Amino acid sequence: MxxxxxxxxxxxxxxxxxxxxxxxxxxxxxxxxxxxxxxxxxxxxxxxxxxxxxxxxxxxxxxxxxxxxxxxxxxxxxxxxxxxxxxxxxxxxxxxxxxxxxxxxxxxxxxxxxxxxxxxxxxxxxxxxxxxxxxxxxxxxxxxxxxxxxxxxxxxxxxxxxxxxxxxxxxxxxxxxxxxxxxxxxxxxxxALPAHDTAHKPDSTPPTGFDWADESWIARDATALRLVTGGSYYPDHVVFLGPALPRSDHAGNPPAIVIEGEGVALRDGATPSQKAMLRCLSDLMARLPDDWTPQPIGTAAEAELLNWDAEKYRQALAARA
The missing domain is CATH 3.40.225.10 (Class II aldolase/adducin N-terminal domain)
Structure with missing residues (x-):
């Protein structure tokens, strides 16, 4: 055409x-x-x-x-x-x-x-x-x-x-x-908002099946840790990383987990889209002013996204990339 x-x-x-x-x-x-x-x-x-x-x-x-x-x-x-x-x-x-x-x-x-x-x-x-x-x-x-x-x-x-x-x-x-x-x-x-320093790489051994992510600073920042484990703030996080960031591995095989005081562990074989969304989360958290109060989209909105055929289709295509 x-x-x-x-x-x-x-x-x-x-x-x-x-x-x-x-x-x-x-x-x-x-x-x-x-x-x-x-x-x-x-x-x-x-x-x-x-x-x-x-x-x-x-x-x-x-x-x-x-x-x-x-x-x-x-x-x-x-x-x-x-x-x-x-x-x-x-x-x-x-x-x-x-x-x-x-x-x-x-x-x-x-x-x-x-x-x-x-x-x-x-x-x-x-x-x-x-x-x-x-x-x-x-x-x-x-x-x-x-x-x-x-x-x-x-x-x-x-x-x-x-x-x-x-x-x-x-x-x-x-x-x-x-x-x-x-x-x-x-x-x-x-x-535009300034970003604070996000350099941190854990010295410890990551959990089996994971490697430490470049975004590991989140695990050592009390505010960022509370926010990322407390909810999801935009649709694509839910679509590619699941709800919030869990503090430990579970049967749902989350792409990334956050271990307080150590780092963010990224699962071996994580897709480019999952890695991009973890960077997105880090870029966002590094720019939030301390006196603002981010509001998650909520569990009902997360469930809508996770059970949506259109997003399952997009996930499938992204996984092939």
Missing amino acids: KTPTDFDVFRTLSAQLGQNRLRVQGPGGNTSLKDGSVMWIKASGTELAQAEEADIFLAVDRAAALAEAHGKSGDGSCKATVLDPSCTLRPSIETTFHAALDWPVVAHTHSIATLAHAVSPEGLDAARDKLSGLPCVCVPYAKPGLPLTREILARIDPRTQVIILANHGLVVCGADVQATSDLMEDVEARL
Whole structure:
């Protein structure tokens, strides 16, 4: 299918976002480009980092995806909106909100700077102040896909270009690729927070079947240890690492465990996506101000993600990478 004239620069921006671990981790995040009645959207389970070297984008019927966004047809998965009947990939689980946002370019990231603000009430208040003057709204946490799309639609207006997703990430919209990139850089600069030192490698022997992770500083920081073992703060942590971080191994074979006072142990054979999500957790914890109170998404939200077919599909694809 013929691609739009700015498809190459769109792919370049997508790849740059995917290759920056402070913007996107593993198969997280997604971008879209509208071209008349067609919308190009990242396929579920693929990585933005590979946008220039692999065919990770699908062409979907935007009107059909918009109908699913408004609950007029389909189930919100947008599988039926893919224009190439021979394609075996699924569109991103976020396709409905991309279709619903009436801007030519939409970029959704799991920005660390945004997450650091978006996981606590104090952080969200600070983000509103820092982004003053921009066409921005904050949206409460909702399950990715159609529930999140509905929350977005309830709060945006035609001028909205920046969306802070509580316990999830950032959405930036623009009239073209360059305008979207420039706006995202502005948002990132406004929300940037300093990271404290995270250098620590345990001297002790890790548990059998594990090796010490570079993120082991978490086990020696009382605040970080309490937070990471007390809940999950964004969807992809649950999808790829399971709920919170356990303090010991168990029959569920968690990819990583945290041993207080020693380190974070990463299971032998952990996938690239699991490693990326552990880095994400470390990057987030290293930037949280001491006087902010992060709120986990909760056990009910975790259960929704763990039992969701769309996320099991994404996990399976990521495991093959």
